[in-house]
Every structure is written in structure tokens, then in C-alpha cells.
Amino acid sequence: MPELNPKLDLVGSGFAAFLAPPSPEVVRFTVGQPDFDTPAPVVDAAKAALDRGETTYTRPQGSESLCRAVADHLKKFSINTDANDVVITPGCKQALLYGIMATVSEGDEVLLLSPAWPSYDGIIRLVGGVPIHVPVKREDYHPDLNALQAHITPKTKAILINSPNNPTGAVYTREETEAIVKMAVEHDLWILDDMIYSTLVWSEGGYTSPCEFDGGPERTITIGGWSKGWAMTGWRLGWITASPKIIDGVKKINVSSATHVATFLMPAAEVALGLTEEIDIMNDSFRARRTVAHEAFSSLPGIVVPKPEGAFYILCDITGTGMDDMEFATRALEEAKVQVIPGSLMQDGEGLIRVSYATSIENIHEGVKRLKNWLESRA
Numbered sequence: 372m373p374e375l376n377p378k379l380d381l382v383g384s385g386f387a388a389f390l391a392p393p394s395p396e397v398v399r400f401t402v403g404q405p406d407f408d409t410p411a412p413v414v415d416a417a418k419a420a421l422d423r424g425e426t427t428y429t430r431p432q433g434s435e436s437l438c439r440a441v442a443d444h445l446k447k448f449s450i451n452t453d454a455n456d457v458v459i460t461p462g463c464k465q466a467l468l469y470g471i472m473a474t475v476s477e478g479d480e481v482l483l484l485s486p487a488w489p490s491y492d493g494i495i496r497l498v499g500g501v502p503i504h505v506p507v508k509r510e511d512y513h514p515d516l517n518a519l520q521a522h523i524t525p526k527t528k529a530i531l532i533n534s535p536n537n538p539t540g541a542v543y544t545r546e547e548t549e550a551i552v553k554m555a556v557e558h559d560l561w562i563l564d565d566m567i568y569s570t571l572v573w574s575e576g577g578y579t580s581p582c583e584f585d586g587g588p589e590r591t592i593t594i595g596g597w598s599k600g601w602a603m604t605g606w607r608l609g610w611i612t613a614s615p616k617i618i619d620g621v622k623k624i625n626v627s628s629a630t631h632v633a634t635f636l637m638p639a640a641e642v643a644l645g646l647t648e649e650i651d652i653m654n655d656s657f658r659a660r661r662t663v664a665h666e667a668f669s670s671l672p673g674i675v676v677p678k679p680e681g682a683f684y685i686l687c688d689i690t691g692t693g694m695d696d697m698e699f700a701t702r703a704l705e706e707a708k709v710q711v712i713p714g715s716l717m718q719d720g721e722g723l724i725r726v727s728y729a730t731s732i733e734n735i736h737e738g739v740k741r742l743k744n745w746l747e748s749r750a
């Protein structure tokens with residue numbers, strides 16, 4: 372038999388081993404998706420589009436009105452893009468693939484702030500790029516700008532950022548984002564900005580786009596989507612926007628692969644961007660859970676938890692328990708019936724566990740109670 376593409380061997384399986392649905396009595400802190408239903412007006416809009424027969428091929432980059440709605444949405448974050456430079460993609464992940472394919476060639480290095488969401492590493496390797504993991508500061512998970520600078524080589528092509536961040540919950544400050552843009556300008560790098568959690572910020576300040584700073588707009592590829600902020604993970608809808616030169620490349624990749632997202636989902640995605648009340652209810656709930664989860668996990672013996680600033684994750688340092696993160700996650704599942712993600716599934720995540728608080732306050736209390744009993748029984 373002929374050989375497979377050897378690059379496939381370079382791609383890991385991410386969190387998969389710890390995402391398997393456990394038995395029902397287990398409290399799961401592993402699932403990175405909102406535990407809310409997609410808002411009803413969005414579902415109704417998709418049904419209505421189906422009833423209107425919107426089931427044929429359409430404009431590959433996405434309907435004009437949806438691209439305009441995305442461009443309008445992005446203005447709230449000072450990202451001034453033309454609707455013609457927006458491409459709608461099957462999920463944010465596909466937008467990341469397109470953005471990386473358009474900018475990264477064989478052997479190019481891409482800087483990641485680590486621990487980073489594992490899919491970045493896999494996507495970069497699939498296109499022949501080399502992910503370079505630069506550890507964030509352990510005390511607050513913010514970028515270590517000196518370390519970032521020190522990892523730039525003649526082969527560096529791009530910096531990929533994600534704020535609010537999965538898995539750390541950090542939201543980068545304006546100053547940090549500005550410094551990253553400066554570095555990118557100085558070394559002529561692309562910035563891939565995964566802003567998927569941009570509407571989920573619980574700290575002061577909010578998400579800052581690299582497009583806000585001199586040199587940012589022309590070198591930033593902004594990538595986002597509906598999955599997290601609108602409770603639409605299964606709809607597979609994302610967007611990508613950048614300067615026309617990059618987007619022309621992205622359009623080629625899109626037309627050569629997906630063609631476009633499902634036609635009848637586009638009016639629904641547009642309705643989603645216009646919602647406020649439904650989104651506020653979800654965000655108020657996440658804000659409250661973040662406080663509860665942070666306090667509860669901080670109370671556990673041997674565990675230190677920097678305060679999460681956005682998204683719905685907290686990253687706990689469990690080194691004080693005397694266990695490594697694999698042992699912690701494996702035993703927590705077996706002995707305490709609590710499922711968490713061990714940090715060492717990500718580069719530079721050793722000694723950490725990721726907790727998703729996209730679950731009810733009752734579950735948070737119950738899960739933490741079990742962990743407390745388990746940890747104290749070991750003392």
C-alpha cells in the first residue's frame with residue numbers, strides 16, 4: 372500500500388482521551404461548550420430558511436448580508452473591515468486552518484503562547500509549519516513578552532494569539548496586545564488572532580484587537596465564530612477577515628474545499644449577531660459561575676488558581692498536591708468521580724489541570740466537594 376501523508380503522525384489527539392463521556396454519576400469539568408440551548412430565534416431562523424427552500428449552492432464566502440453583519444459586529448471591537456473581506460467558514464477551527472494555510476509555508480515557525488489550545492499545534496503541523504511554544508507567566512498566564520521576543524528567529528512567520536484564552540482564562544491587556552503588534556511589525560510577522568471568546572470577558576478592560584494599533588490592521592488575520600458566545604457549537608459557523616491580499620488567498624482555499632457553509636444556516640447566524648437579551652442571560656450566568664468556581668477551587672488543599680478573566684475555563688496549579696497532573700486527573704475521575712483535563716496534554720501544561728465552568732453552579736459545588744473529600748482523605 373502507498374504511504375499516508377507523514378504529517379499525520381505529527382498531529383496529536385488533543386484532549387480526546389479525557390473528553391470521553393464518563394458514567395452519569397461523574398461531574399464533568401471537561402466540556403468546552405456552553406451548557407445552554409442555542410437561542411430560539413436562531414433556531415427559528417434556520418427552520419424558516421429551510422422552509423423557504425434555501426438549500427442550494429450560494430455565494431461561497433457567505434451571503435452578502437451575513438458578511439456585512441459580521442463586519443458590523445467586528446466594529447464593536449474596533450476592527451474595521453469591509454464586508455467583502457469576510458469569509459464565513461464551517462467553524463472557527465476551519466477559519467484557523469484557512470488563515471494558517473494562507474500565511475504559513477513549509478518550515479515556517481509560528482509562535483504560540485503556551486499552554487495553548489492543542490488544535491493550533493496540529494493545524495500548524497498539518498500545513499508543514501513548526502509550532503514554537505512560548506510559556507506564559509505562570510502566576511497569571513499573561514504573555515511573557517521577553518520570552519516571546521527571544522523566540523523570534525529568521526524563520527518566524529506568525530504569532531498566534533487567543534484572548535480570552537483557552538485553557539488559561541487570561542485576557543491580555545491593551546499594553547500586552549500593543550507590544551505583540553510592535554514585535555510583529557518590527558520582525559514583519561503575521562498575527563493570527565483567535566477572538567472566539569471575545570464576548571466572554573469578566574474582568575475590566577475587555578478583549579483588545581491587534582487591529583487597534585499601528586501596523587495591526589494590515590498584518591492581523593482575525594478569526595472567530597458563533598460556537599462559544601452564542602451557544603452554537605454544533606452549527607459549525609465561523610468567520611475570518613483580514614486585508615484583501617490575505618482574504619483573496621482564503622477565498623481560494625474556501626472555494627477549493629468547503630465551497631461555503633450550509634446555505635440555510637446563514638440567516639440564522641445573522642439573527643444571532645443581532646441578539647442581546649439572550650446573550651446577556653448566558654453571560655450573566657457565566658460571570659456568576661466564574662466567581663463561584665474560582666472561590667471553590669481556590670479553597671482546595673494544594674491548589675492555586677489565578678483568577679480567570681474570560682472564557683469559561685480556569686487553569687489550576689495542582690503541584691502542591693504532590694501529584695502530577697496526569698495522576699491527578701486519572702485519580703480524580705476514578706476516586707472522586709470528577710472529570711478534569713490534565714495540563715500535560717498541552718505543551719508547557721505540566722502541573723496544571725483545566726476546568727470548564729460551563730456547567731451549573733450545583734455541579735461546581737458538588738464537584739469541588741468531591742475533590743475536597745478526596746484530597747483531604749489522602750492527607
Ligand SMILES: Cc1ncc(COP(=O)(O)O)c(C=O)c1O
Pocket residue numbers: 403461462463464465488533536537565567596597598604607608609
Ligand atoms: C481557542 C479556541 N478556538 C477555536 C475553537 C473552535 O471553535 P469552533 O467550534 O467554532 O470550530 C475552540 C473550541 O474549543 C477554542 O477553544
